[in-house]
Amino acid sequence: MNRRPSPPFSPIGWQAARLRVLFEQALQCHQRGQLAQAAQLYAQMLSLQPDHVDALHLSGVAAAQAGEPQRAIGFFERVLRRDPGHVAAHNNLGNALLALDRLDEALASYERALALQPDHADALYNRGNVLKRLDRPREALGSYDRALALRPDWAAAYGNRGIVHHVLRHFDAAWADYSRAIALNSRLAEPFYNRGRLLVDRRRFAEALRDLDQAVMLKPDYADAHEQRAHVLRELKRLEEALQAYRRAAQLEPDNGSFLATWLGARMMTCDWAGWAADVGRLVDMVQAGVEEGPTPFSLLSMIDRPEVHQRAARAWIASRQFPAAVCAAMQEPQLRPRKIRIGYYSADFHDHATMFLMARLFEVHDRQRFEFTAFSFGPESDGAMRQRLVAAVDRFVDVRERTDDEVVALSRELGIDIAVDLKGATGGERIGIFAGRPAPVQVQYLGYPGTMGAPFIDYVVADATVIPPPERVWYDEKVVWLPHSYQVNDPTRAIAEATPTREAVGLPAEGFVFCCFNNNYKIVPAVFDVWMRILQRVPASVLWLLEDNALAAANLKREAAARGVDPQRLVFAPRAPLPEHLARHRLADLFLDTAPYNAHTTASDALWGGVPLLTCMGRSFASRVGASLLRAVGLPELVTENWADYEALAVALATERRGELDALRARLAANRLSAPLFDAERFARHLEAAYVAMVERHRAGLPAVHLKVHDDATVVVADEAEGTH
Incomplete structure (x- = not known):
C-alpha cells in the first residue's frame, strides 16, 4: 500500500502555534495579577516576532501596572509606529504620560484616541482626569458627562465628576455625584473622603466625620483622609482623637511637610511639647530641601523666627498650587472725567x-x-x-x-x-x-x-x-x-463693659501681681514658657492669667509649670467671653506678657485698649515685631525689648521695685488711648488712602510697583532702593 508523503516541516506554522500558546499563558498570568511572569511571556513572544502588536501593547499595560510608566511608554510608542490607529494604545500611552505628570502630552494622546473613536468611554474618562489636573474644570466636566452617558453605572467617573463640581462650587451637584458613586460602589474610599470634605465646607462636622471614618476604614493608609478627619475632630473639640489622627497622617507620609506641620500645630494648640523642637527642626530641613509637599507658610510663623525660611515656604506653597499664568485686563479709563x-x-x-x-x-x-x-x-x-x-x-x-x-x-x-x-x-x-x-x-x-x-x-x-x-x-x-505709625488699624469705638468682675469671680487671688497673656495657646512655645516661669519664681505671690483654649492645654501647661518648680495653682485660666466683657476683665491685670515668635496681634490691641501695658520681645519676622509696632504707635516704646534676658528683667522689675514706673506707664496709656496714632482710625484711613492713590497713579502712568513710604501728612514718596540691601 502506497503511503502519501508527509508534508514538509513549516517553521511559520510552528511559530504561530507557539505564539498562540505563549499568548494564552501570558494572558492567564496577567489576569491573575502575576505581572512579572506575564512580562516574561510577552518578552518571549517578542523574541519570536518583534512587531507583535498585542504582545507590545500588553507589555506596556503590564509595565504600567507594575509602576514603570517610562517603560510602558516605549512599548506603546512601538505599537503606534506599527499601527497608528490603535485606539487602546493611544489611551494607555496617555495614562503612562499622566503618571509621569506629562499632562499636555497625555491630553494629546487621549485626543488622538477620541479622534479615532469618539465614543471610547475610557479615553473620555481619562481625558476628564487630565483636564481636572490641568485646572480646566469645565472641559473636564464635559468629558465626564460624555463618559457617563456611555457607562451610566461608572462609580469612579461619578466620584471624579463630583470633584469637578466641587471645584466649580456646584455643591448640590457634587453631593449628588459623590452619593451616586457610593451607591454604585460602597467599597471605594475616595467618594466618602470627598463627600466628607464637602460636608466640612458646609460646616456639617458630625456628618463629615461619619464619611471620613468610612474612608479610613475602607483604606487604612489613606493619609489625606486621616488628616481631614483630624481637622473635623478638632472642630468637634475631640482633641485627643484629633491628635491621634494627625499623628497617623504624618506617620503614613513621613516626608510630607504639610502633615508634619499640622500635627505640630495641633500639639502646639494643646501645649504638648514632647519632641517638639526636633520636629520643628525636621520641618525646617524639609523647607530648605524643597520637599514636594511642604508646610503652609502660616504654620511656620509660630514655630521659628526666620523670615528667610518663611519666604522660602511661601514661594513653595504658591508654586505647588500650580495657578495658571495671571493675565491682567487693561483698566478701562473713563473718556470724559476721572472716576473714583x-x-x-x-x-x-x-x-x-x-x-x-x-x-x-x-x-x-x-x-x-x-x-x-x-x-x-x-x-x-x-x-x-x-x-x-x-x-x-x-x-x-x-x-x-x-x-x-x-x-x-x-x-x-x-x-x-x-x-x-x-x-x-x-x-x-x-x-x-x-x-x-x-x-x-x-x-x-x-x-x-x-x-x-x-x-x-x-x-x-x-x-x-x-x-x-x-x-x-x-x-x-x-x-x-x-x-508712618503702625500697620495695624484699630476700631476706637469698641465697647468695654462697664462692670469689672471681682478677682475672686474670675479665679484670681485677692492679692498679688497679675501677669496675663490672652493669646491663643498655640503661640506659647517652650522657650517663652521657661521665661514666664522664671518671672513667677522671682515675683512672690504673682500669678499668670492665661486664655483657656482647651482643657488639654490647661492641663499640659500646669504639668509644665510643676516640672519647672512652679506651683500649678499660680496659672489661672480664663474661658472665652464676649468681647465687651473680655475687654473689661483686663482691668484686673497688671502687665500683659507677649509671646514670640508669634506676638499678640489683635489680643495686644485688646490689652492696650483695655488699659493694660504690654511687654514684648522683638524678633526678626513680621509676626514677632507686631507688639513693638503697637507699643511705639501708642507711645510706650520703653516696653519693647530685644532679648529674653531684658524681657525677664524688666517684667520682674516692673512687678517689684519699679511699680511706680508701671503705674506711670499705665497712666500714660490711659491718656494716649484716644490721641495716639494706634487708635486713630481716621488718621490711619488717610494714610492708607494716600498709598492707594500712589499705587493707582503709578499704574496709570505705566510705572511698575515700587517700595513706598507714607509720611504723617499723607504725602507719599518712593523709598530708597539702597535701604533694602542685605
Whole structure:
C-alpha cells in the first residue's frame, strides 16, 4: 500500500502555534495579577516576532501596572509606529504620560484616541482626569458627562465628576455625584473622603466625620483622609482623637511637610511639647530641601523666627498650587472725567472675627467721595453686628461663596476694581486663586497674614518700619508700603463693659501681681514658657492669667509649670467671653506678657485698649515685631525689648521695685488711648488712602510697583532702593 508523503516541516506554522500558546499563558498570568511572569511571556513572544502588536501593547499595560510608566511608554510608542490607529494604545500611552505628570502630552494622546473613536468611554474618562489636573474644570466636566452617558453605572467617573463640581462650587451637584458613586460602589474610599470634605465646607462636622471614618476604614493608609478627619475632630473639640489622627497622617507620609506641620500645630494648640523642637527642626530641613509637599507658610510663623525660611515656604506653597499664568485686563479709563478709585476688599472674615474687630471703623471712615469700596465675601453667612456695620459702610457687598475663583475675577474686572486687597493671605479659608487670576491691575495683601505671600501676582504688602525694617525687606516678594505709625488699624469705638468682675469671680487671688497673656495657646512655645516661669519664681505671690483654649492645654501647661518648680495653682485660666466683657476683665491685670515668635496681634490691641501695658520681645519676622509696632504707635516704646534676658528683667522689675514706673506707664496709656496714632482710625484711613492713590497713579502712568513710604501728612514718596540691601 502506497503511503502519501508527509508534508514538509513549516517553521511559520510552528511559530504561530507557539505564539498562540505563549499568548494564552501570558494572558492567564496577567489576569491573575502575576505581572512579572506575564512580562516574561510577552518578552518571549517578542523574541519570536518583534512587531507583535498585542504582545507590545500588553507589555506596556503590564509595565504600567507594575509602576514603570517610562517603560510602558516605549512599548506603546512601538505599537503606534506599527499601527497608528490603535485606539487602546493611544489611551494607555496617555495614562503612562499622566503618571509621569506629562499632562499636555497625555491630553494629546487621549485626543488622538477620541479622534479615532469618539465614543471610547475610557479615553473620555481619562481625558476628564487630565483636564481636572490641568485646572480646566469645565472641559473636564464635559468629558465626564460624555463618559457617563456611555457607562451610566461608572462609580469612579461619578466620584471624579463630583470633584469637578466641587471645584466649580456646584455643591448640590457634587453631593449628588459623590452619593451616586457610593451607591454604585460602597467599597471605594475616595467618594466618602470627598463627600466628607464637602460636608466640612458646609460646616456639617458630625456628618463629615461619619464619611471620613468610612474612608479610613475602607483604606487604612489613606493619609489625606486621616488628616481631614483630624481637622473635623478638632472642630468637634475631640482633641485627643484629633491628635491621634494627625499623628497617623504624618506617620503614613513621613516626608510630607504639610502633615508634619499640622500635627505640630495641633500639639502646639494643646501645649504638648514632647519632641517638639526636633520636629520643628525636621520641618525646617524639609523647607530648605524643597520637599514636594511642604508646610503652609502660616504654620511656620509660630514655630521659628526666620523670615528667610518663611519666604522660602511661601514661594513653595504658591508654586505647588500650580495657578495658571495671571493675565491682567487693561483698566478701562473713563473718556470724559476721572472716576473714583475702586477698591475691592476680599475676605472670609466679614463677621464676628478679629479682622472685623480691627477694621470695622476703617470701613466707616473711608473717604467715599474719592473712593468706591466693594467687599467680596467668601466666608460664612452672617447677620451679626459686624456684618451689618460692614454692609452699611461699603458701596457694595457681594457674597461670592458659591462663585469660582475665575468667576470672582470676572466680576471684579466687570466692576472695574482698581486695587484688590487680600485680607486673608496664607491663612485658613483663603482664596488666593482669585488673586492668581488678577481681578485688578494692582493687588495688595494687608492685615490677615503677617509675612510675605511669595507670590509674583501680589504687588504690595502694607507694613510699617517696625514690622518690616528696610534692610529686612529682601525677605518679602511684594513691594513694601510703609505707613508712618503702625500697620495695624484699630476700631476706637469698641465697647468695654462697664462692670469689672471681682478677682475672686474670675479665679484670681485677692492679692498679688497679675501677669496675663490672652493669646491663643498655640503661640506659647517652650522657650517663652521657661521665661514666664522664671518671672513667677522671682515675683512672690504673682500669678499668670492665661486664655483657656482647651482643657488639654490647661492641663499640659500646669504639668509644665510643676516640672519647672512652679506651683500649678499660680496659672489661672480664663474661658472665652464676649468681647465687651473680655475687654473689661483686663482691668484686673497688671502687665500683659507677649509671646514670640508669634506676638499678640489683635489680643495686644485688646490689652492696650483695655488699659493694660504690654511687654514684648522683638524678633526678626513680621509676626514677632507686631507688639513693638503697637507699643511705639501708642507711645510706650520703653516696653519693647530685644532679648529674653531684658524681657525677664524688666517684667520682674516692673512687678517689684519699679511699680511706680508701671503705674506711670499705665497712666500714660490711659491718656494716649484716644490721641495716639494706634487708635486713630481716621488718621490711619488717610494714610492708607494716600498709598492707594500712589499705587493707582503709578499704574496709570505705566510705572511698575515700587517700595513706598507714607509720611504723617499723607504725602507719599518712593523709598530708597539702597535701604533694602542685605
